[in-house]
Amino acid sequence: MTLRIYGNRQLKTIPGKDTRPTSARVRQAVFNIWQGKIPGCRWLDLCAGTGSMGAEALCRGASLVVGIEQSSRACNIIQENWQRVAHADQEWKVLRGNVLQQLKTLSGKQFDRIYFDPPYASGLYQPVLEAIAQYQLLDSEGEIAAEHSSQDWTPPVIPNWEICRQKAYGSIALTFYNAVE
Template structure:
């Protein structure tokens, strides 16, 4: 695993040992960012189920101003911390070692607008996709926010979450990447 593009291009990232997490491959990560706009001019990223942090770190490398990472697994959280330190992103990140539902409840209490939302829960935990709707209904997603959901091809995601509709879907083996935007 590595940072694919931007200011930290080529920086190797440590993967989480064991089978508790499923990292997004470099190929899929590159495809995601080619679709959502390869580079950004600021904005806040929220990487729920962050694992080793590959998506949020990639977002920072490509120009996001801040990233919030949520990861409850102890080994994954430790790897996430190491990757953020290695990339020298400590000053522009927030890390939460907690369940995604609890983290979202905390975010609902803050004055925040999320520009890039990455949701990649364990494939059998489909109830976690409801957190997208929770954030959308609470007005925590920016008007032009981009939502990226990674899921198993065995599960069909909704066509919309609040006013954010499915704009593109790509299959990579048994993985489906679904991208949602507000239709204007």
């Protein structure tokens, strides 16, 4: 299967159902919401899958994109995709492994935009969002978008964060968080 992103660029995907690429409709919505905030930003792509969100951020001018993905097969595809779309002045890195363990290695770094799209029934929402807060990975002016099912989902409550918007796109929904003073 092939996937197209911003600028009609084609990305590779993994055959089968090991990953669930973010739909074109949801990708477009995220980048419309964050319009004007992507050029020069530091982007973190959690549970990156095929890396389509990070690739889109690179195409739209992010200065740094870091992806975390557990599947080695998916990591190879992400690297191919990002290498194909990145410019020489953009930095990118793919970290393979458990998302909670890899977040700890990023302690001390901050990101302007974080996209989090785990398997919906994984139980990762609360611990990952708490880890992002604990390691202070979200810039004070940054936002997180958590993709989830539009059915049967309770947004985690994270101290010093608020939900700034929620959007539904059929069976998929997004909850956006930012830090509060």
